[in-house]
Amino acid sequence: MSLHKIWLVLKREYLTRVKSKSFIIITALTPLAFVAFIGIIVFINISETEVEKRIGILDETNVLVERLIELNEARYFDVGSDPIDSLRARVLDGSLDGYIILTDSVITHTKSPTLVHGGSGGLSFISAVRSDLREVVREEKLSRQNVSDEIRDIFETRTGLEAVKLTEEGESEDNTLFASALGFILGLMIFFGIFFYGALLMRSVIEEKTNRVLEVIASSVKPLELMYGKLFGVLSMALTQFGIWIFFYIGLSIAAAPVAGMIMEAQMSSLPEGATEAAAASFDASTLENMIIEPSIFIYFILFFFLGFMIYSALFAAIGAAVENEQDSQQFMPIVGLPIFVAYFLNTKVMQAPDSSLSTFISIFPLTSPINMISRIASTSVPAWQILLSILLMVATFFGIMWLAAKIYRVGILMYGKKATFKDLAKWIAQS
Amino acid sequence: MSVIELRNVFKAFGKTKAVNDVSFEVTKGRIFGLLGPNGAGKTTTIRMINYILTPDSGQITINGIEASPETQKMIGYMPEERGLYKKMKVFDQLMYLTQLKGVDASEAKKAINYWLERFEASDWKKKEVGELSKGMSQKIQFIATIAHDPDIYIFDEPFSGLDPINSETLKEIIIELRDSGKTILFSTHRMEQVEQMCDDICLFNQGQAVLTGNLRHIKSSFGENSINLEFEGDGSFLDKLEGVRINNRSTNFAEIRVLNGQNMQDILKLAMEHAAIHKFERIEPSLTEIFISTVGEDNIKRSEIQ
Numbered sequence: 089m090s091l092h093k094i095w096l097v098l099k100r101e102y103l104t105r106v107k108s109k110s111f112i113i114i115t116a117l118t119p120l121a122f123v124a125f126i127g128i129i130v131f132i133n134i135s136e137t138e139v140e141k142r143i144g145i146l147d148e149t150n151v152l153v154e155r156l157i158e159l160n161e162a163r164y165f166d167v168g169s170d171p172i173d174s175l176r177a178r179v180l181d182g183s184l185d186g187y188i189i190l191t192d193s194v195i196t197h198t199k200s201p202t203l204v205h206g207g208s209g210g211l212s213f214i215s216a217v218r219s220d221l222r223e224v225v226r227e228e229k230l231s232r233q234n235v236s237d238e239i240r241d242i243f244e245t246r247t248g249l250e251a252v253k254l255t256e257e258g259e260s261e262d263n264t265l266f267a268s269a270l271g272f273i274l275g276l277m278i279f280f281g282i283f284f285y286g287a288l289l290m291r292s293v294i295e296e297k298t299n300r301v302l303e304v305i306a307s308s309v310k311p312l313e314l315m316y317g318k319l320f321g322v323l324s325m326a327l328t329q330f331g332i333w334i335f336f337y338i339g340l341s342i343a344a345a346p347v348a349g350m351i352m353e354a355q356m357s358s359l360p361e362g363a364t365e366a367a368a369a370s371f372d373a374s375t376l377e378n379m380i381i382e383p384s385i386f387i388y389f390i391l392f393f394f395l396g397f398m399i400y401s402a403l404f405a406a407i408g409a410a411v412e413n414e415q416d417s418q419q420f421m422p423i424v425g426l427p428i429f430v431a432y433f434l435n436t437k438v439m440q441a442p443d444s445s446l447s448t449f450i451s452i453f454p455l456t457s458p459i460n461m462i463s464r465i466a467s468t469s470v471p472a473w474q475i476l477l478s479i480l481l482m483v484a485t486f487f488g489i490m491w492l493a494a495k496i497y498r499v500g501i502l503m504y505g506k507k508a509t510f511k512d513l514a515k516w517i518a519q520s
Numbered sequence: 521m522s523v524i525e526l527r528n529v530f531k532a533f534g535k536t537k538a539v540n541d542v543s544f545e546v547t548k549g550r551i552f553g554l555l556g557p558n559g560a561g562k563t564t565t566i567r568m569i570n571y572i573l574t575p576d577s578g579q580i581t582i583n584g585i586e587a588s589p590e591t592q593k594m595i596g597y598m599p600e601e602r603g604l605y606k607k608m609k610v611f612d613q614l615m616y617l618t619q620l621k622g623v624d625a626s627e628a629k630k631a632i633n634y635w636l637e638r639f640e641a642s643d644w645k646k647k648e649v650g651e652l653s654k655g656m657s658q659k660i661q662f663i664a665t666i667a668h669d670p671d672i673y674i675f676d677e678p679f680s681g682l683d684p685i686n687s688e689t690l691k692e693i694i695i696e697l698r699d700s701g702k703t704i705l706f707s708t709h710r711m712e713q714v715e716q717m718c719d720d721i722c723l724f725n726q727g728q729a730v731l732t733g734n735l736r737h738i739k740s741s742f743g744e745n746s747i748n749l750e751f752e753g754d755g756s757f758l759d760k761l762e763g764v765r766i767n768n769r770s771t772n773f774a775e776i777r778v779l780n781g782q783n784m785q786d787i788l789k790l791a792m793e794h795a796a797i798h799k800f801e802r803i804e805p806s807l808t809e810i811f812i813s814t815v816g817e818d819n820i821k822r823s824e825i826q
Contacts, residue, residue, distance in 0.1 A: 090589065093620060100616050104608060300603030304664065307570045307597040308620035310589065502572065515534060 089316075093309050097317025098324065101292065105325045115329050119336065141185035141213060143203070144175060148191045155224040163220075179206045188217075195228055264467070268439045271466030274385070275435045275459045278393050282428060282458065285326045285397060286404040290417060292318060293408030293501075302501050311498045319401055326397065327390070334386055388465050388475075395482040396458025399489055400424060406493035409500035410508040410516075431456035435463055442468040452478045454485040492517060521548045523672055523703045524569060529578035531564055538564040539575070540727035546705055546720070551698050553714040553735075554707040555807070556724030562707040563600060565724070566676050569705075570597050582672065593622045596670040600677040600707075602661055606650035610641075610660055613649060614667060621668035628667065635663040658686050662693075673697060675706040679713060691717065711807040721807075725815045735807075742810060744802040747776040747784060753795030761787060767809050772798075777809050 105111055144167040147153035156164040167175065167187065178184035186205030193199040203217060230240055251264060296302040305314060407420045431450065438447045442464045451461040451470070457478045464470050499516035500508065508516075522545035531539040539561045546552040554562050567573040568580055571587040582591035605613055611632065618628040636642045639659045649657055666673070673694075679687050694704055694717065708714060714721060714735070721738070723731040731738065750773050758766055758774055763782040768775040778784055788800055805813070 096616065096619055100608075104605075108607075296605075299606055300599075300601045301605055303567075303572065303599035303601050304597070304603075304617065305620065306572045307595070307599070308592055308617070502567070 101321025271463035427455035553718035
């Protein structure tokens, strides 16, 4: 094994990629796409609540409608004593989204009223209306029974929950929501990273075959040297890209707090005296502090991306060596793709319950660990032995897969004009 | 002095014996032709000499050293399946390939500039290979093969895919290299190229070297057992001849190998009865004929050697 030759291959692979236009474009656009993606999700969530449906209330009890309007002015309004026919007509022509007739038996006999609507309400809309009705009916019943204020208070109790995270440094503001979101995003990035860069490596191997440059190279370099050189070349490029992104994220998050503070101050000075305090109370500086990610998470992120990339890219390189063109690679993709997709889909489970036994298992199992372990590390405190075990298992898996991949690679790169099958691959592994 | 030496080399792929007990020597300063039909084991042999594959058993030495990364540097190899990185610039590409052969950067640069100059290709330095014409990229390919100034040149089917002009240039360069003391080994399935260029040959068939040696000696050892016949008229009389094998037949030409001591005068008489004879010449057999008589007519596919 000649390190000098690996270095030459690495350098070529790295430089031709980093200098290419597509590298610059992808480096610049990916964060924008990410921000846009999150923006779209937020926008969808906001716009969902913004579009309010108008429900006409034909109230025979004369008490419930007031309470409903008090509860949600935008949603409910009193139709007085309009005839039902005209209400139906308005629902059909779309000027009214729906109507409810409330009779006294709704209060006295707990009869379920009927919502007549023009469709397109969605489940969340119907359940929102239902809970509104429950609330007003309960309130009305309580007031009819002349229940004392104390008991009324009991019903109005909304117990909240403050969460505080205890660490070596003492108690700190809880940031579970941010932490699990971060965990999920980091896992997602590793998932995309492995797939994107792995496929890049595979294409690069196939390209050498289709360009017929491979045998020229093979007369100077051992297949394994070539494979390592290309693998580390693509890895260096990936790390460069991640490095740029992390650098900008840290820069942004450091700059964000003072900038946000300045904006708040400017706004507060323009507010009248009394409002200033209220605004100051509503602005909690610690929410921004929570957005600063601990450096150790970045280190873990790089480490797990590194190991995950090594495991999968060895497989990708072997597939590239076994096939003649990209279409032929499809038949082998499910083998590589399955574990990584499983890891991706189960990552939502990890986010919900990072300490469950399923989460623990998939974060240690070497083929899913690169994605699931980083999500756990970001969202909970993982015992050190589990992290260590997962790393050891990944390293061992890497060497095992590399050993197999190198055999396929050695034979495959000299095969032209033949579509390899799984049987061929087994033969190649056996014969070399 | 032998620069390449193979001794009892075997290589099998599964049940196929690609190379079956092959031994030969290539002498310094000569052009050595490796010939035989497609699938005879030529490329596998060449790949083993280049240390791309390793033999199952037997020994391959280059300048006395067993084939290894060290010996790869002594060889300039142009494979049959050849190409370059399409998206890489000509100069960067040549630097990369030359440095992989162990040449340091400054020396590689000097050599590449020299050869680009010589092939009148200096203007293409900054161009991507994908932009070049086929003839141009063949020249770049050739520079990539020779820029590290090896002693030994190996070309696998060098003329396949070359246009006639580049083909002629390559022939001249090969002979020029030989005259400057370099050693050349090339493989081909086209016999006439070998006749024109090679000093020594090795005939391959079904993984075995069936005939090895000096081309002149081999030919003269077969004696003048063939006839070069040029005629005008009806050539169907050729079908009536017995005890002969006709190679290279066309409307007014035939190369006739005379078997079992048939009298050549009888053939001439028969020919004169049916056609006007322009030329009747006793010659040494062609390589095609030598190949056929060596491996036996039943063991070859004619279409693959002509």
